[in-house]
Amino acid sequence: MAKELRCSDVMPESGCREVIRGKDEKEVMTKASEHARTAHNMTHMTPEVEKKVRGAIHDQR
Numbered sequence: 001m002a003k004e005l006r007c008s009d010v011m012p013e014s015g016c017r018e019v020i021r022g023k024d025e026k027e028v029m030t031k032a033s034e035h036a037r038t039a040h041n042m043t044h045m046t047p048e049v050e051k052k053v054r055g056a057i058h059d060q061r
């Protein structure tokens with residue numbers, strides 16, 4: 001099942017509308033860390049953020 005992640009679910013205060021999609025959770029995580037770095041200047045994800053991201057990933061609709 002393909003997965004997706006809405007950036008606003010992780011960082012509602014950013015107002016970012018990015019939706020990251022991947023074929024599985026691993027791919028979404030990889031793309032999410034890249035998006036965080038390029039779009040939000042977040043050079044690395046803290047375990048806390050990573051947990052939040054994992055919790056926000058859901059099946060693509």
Ligand SMILES: [Zn+2]
Nearest residue numbers: 007016018039
């Ligand atoms: Zn974003």
